[in-house]
Amino acid sequence: MSRDRVGQKLNRTTLKMERVVVGLLLVCLVVVQGSPVLERQERGAGRKAKACTWTFGDCVPENGNCGQGTRIGTKSGEGCRVKQKTFSCRIPCPGEPETVEPQGKCRYMKGPWSDCNTSNNMQNRTLTLKKSKAGCDQVKLEQKKCKKECKYTKGEWGNCDPATNMMTRVKQLKKGNSTRCNATITQTKPCKKNKMGCKYMKGEWSDCEDGMTTRTDQLKPRNNNNPECPATRTKTKKCKCKYTWTWDAQCDDHNLRTRTMTLVMGNPNDCAQTKQEQKSCVNKRGQEACMYGPWGEFSECVNGVKTKRRDVAQGGDRCQAKAVKTKRC
Secondary structure, three states: OOHHHHHHHHHHHHHHHHHHHHHHHHHHHHHOOOOOOHHHHHHHHHOOOEEEEEOOOOOEEOOOOOEEEEEEEEEHHHOOOOOOEEEEEOOOOOOOOOOOOOOOOOOEEEOOOOOOOOOOOOOEEEEEEOOOOOOOOOEEEEEEEOOOOOOOEEEEOOOOOOOOEEEEEEEEEOOOOOOOOOOOEEEEEEEOOOOOOOOOOOOOOOOOEEEEEEEEEEEOOOOOOOOOOOOEEEEEEEOOOEEEEEEEEOOOOOEEEHHHHHHHHEEOOOOEEEEEEEEEEEEOOOOEEOOOOOOOOOOOOEEOOEEEOOOOHHHHHHHHHOOOOOEEE
């Protein structure tokens, strides 16, 4: 290879290296100029100290031309965010001494609370103005109700009294002046359901007499029952109107079927002796509606279950499921 060619290659290589170096320098310069640290420093260098001031408008009374009112204060200044706030103020009425309204908010240093004054159950503390400001009182007095002076330890609730259905507990004085606090306090409250452990087997309701029916419940033979539980309990309630009925042989021209109801239990003064009701022969799904006769009596207890049934007057086998009712015995 001749010397001229070697020299040309060296020149081209040198030129490429120079271009790479210049490119790297330009990249570094851009990165340094766009650095967030430098940006913050530049912003901080041009930042000026805030000079915020409040200016207040005229006091506008709430009623009439004098008395308590409000005025609007505006916070502004170089470097400040403009803000408006409503302050309370007062215009002296004729005959009242003039008062200087505070220019801004009065800030106070709070003193300790005093001991409780037993005559009015209040305690006080003194507020001292932190920074002298026109219109602000140098000293203010603050009051609040005393905390509970008498504290008690709660005892356990006693057994329920079946005669009154009430239970009692006694609270003993834990903290407080014995001359002003009771040594003990007795509390009473109604017993919760089954608090005594009294559980009963429900009896059957008797026939209706004078519009009332009665049921006698027997105490269940359990060892955890309170010995004070009565062996039986009696409940009385007003008789419901109970009817038996028969359905007409078929539906009428309006696709309705009528049943005639006859009173079998209930106060004749409150219950109608006979009445009629109508029911559609087709349900909402377009099927033949289920119609039933009156319920029969419960059967004897078999394997802990007793059953009662009613006849299906219309609907066939599809309605048999609701024609039987069972309960434990």
